[in-house]
Amino acid sequence: MNLILDGHSYKYELESLANMFFHGNRVRVTQEKDFSGEDWIYTGVFPAEGGKLRLEVSTQMDAKRRAETFVGDPAGKDKDRFCEYHLCRMLYLQLVEATGLSLAWGMLTGVRPVRLIYRYRERGMDDRQIREHLHRDYFVSQEKIDLLLRTADKEQQILSLSRPESFSLYLSIPFCPSRCNYCSFVSHSIERAKKLIPDYVDLLIQEIAYVAPMVKTLGLRLETVYFGGGTPTALTSEQLEQIIRAVAAHFDLSCLREYTVEAGRPDTITRQKLDMLKQNGVTRISINPQTMNDDVLRQIGRRHTAAQTVEAFALARQAGHDNINMDLIAGLTGDDLESFCRTIDQIIALGPENITLHTLSVKRSSRLGQQEKAFYQQEHQKVSDMLSYAGKQFWQNGYQPYYLYRQKNTMENLENVGYCQAGREGYYNVYIMDETHSIIALGAGGVSKLRQPGGSLLHRIFNYKYPYEYISRFDSVLERKKEILRFYQQP
Secondary structure: OEEEEEOOOOHHHHHHHHHHHOOOOOOEEEOOOOOOOOOEEEEEEEEOHHHOEEEEEEEEEOOEEEEEEEEEOOOOOOHHHHHHHHHHHHHHHHHHHHHOOOOOOOOOOOOOOHHHHHHHHHOOOOHHHHHHHHHHHHOOOHHHHHHHHHHHHHHHHHHOOOOOOEEEEEEEEOEEOOOOOOOOOOOEEHHHHHHHHHHHHHHHHHHHHHHHHHHHHHOOEEEEEEEEEOOHHHOOHHHHHHHHHHHHHHOOOOOOOEEEEEEEOHHHOOHHHHHHHHHOOOOEEEEOOEOOOHHHHHHHOOOOOHHHHHHHHHHHHHOOOOOEEEEEEEOOOOOOHHHHHHHHHHHHHHOOOEEEEEEOOOOOOOOOOHHHHHHHHHHHHHHHHHHHHHHHHHHHOOOEEEEEEEOOOOHHHOEEEEEEOOOOOOHHHHHHHHOOOEEEEEOOOOEEEEEOOOOOOEEEEEOOOOHHHHHHOHHHHHHHHOHHHHHHHOO
């Protein structure tokens, strides 16, 4: 599928929008007027009389051609936004007609749609005006607008707590009992990487000791600590405690709002580990079943059962953990709507303080024939129904959305949402997604995102991606961390 740009360079928004309709058949952006294929998209921008612009969009799909022209005056407006909006609007309507898909997020392509709510409120728009604008001008469904408004209300409270000197600390433990077939994280199975773990733990502790004095010199204030991965509890209790104690020994935790460790896989959770986490000041853990359907668990490569999830949750409660998150995924291989709804009901019955619902990417055939189109429409509707059911059940049972983001590789860019009981928001999740303050990341695959105090400048520092690289090139890891001082000390 060619996406032809004629007389303009508005590639990003148009490509992002088109790809929401054609997963697995990524569009090819070109400035060549190549209409030789069966299916193509043409977009053009040209000058018109009186300083106006003529914008054209035409598409050919399934042997049917559609075309629309808009003539308007960009005077007094941001010309690029003016052109992008009208091109995208025409393209969206043509793709809806051609594919039969009406996307719940309409023509919004951004990862963080909640920011639109903040922007509109800053302009003085009330919620009624925001609702009308998003629905009329961007075709966003009322259900998603409700979700945006509710999320913004909770998220704003958390964002307001951050100070210019605030930062969060992320520690990567990139090891798992086995690798799930949907996983895109840098994680290695314990079976294959076991010999690396002792060296990895030692070097991670060295990185902790190296970075902490920089933080102290800069007068930064640690707000949240987050152990992610991978599965941190894939380590032994002793190995994990070594790292946790190193954090306590080197960093000032007196201003800490939250300390999270992803216990993640139920098959890595023991009473010894749960007691150790509680005794070392961890305030929030994750127990992540993804689904409560044993057949689906087997298909995705998880070596545990739904019963083990329930047992791990009970153990955590017995150990005194009173702030537990559980991750779920909509659209897993082999899962259907009925099974997914049972999972939602079972998790709500357990009563965790946090539930995070992710949307899995649903792949589409690379062809555009009628059979593939019908399959995609069916999968699209199934996943949309899953999210709708979950959102309603969470809301009715006292769980409120507090952060939301979208990923480019999910069907129609459907959302990932964190839900929580009143007052049990996960602070780190909000700070990392909103880029409110600096996140200093340690360990393999860690990406530090430094934010200018009182400003908007962002700078990233990348650790080596894989554990063996992290170990073999550790001197370079420490050298890169000197960028923290340079960033904060620049004029």
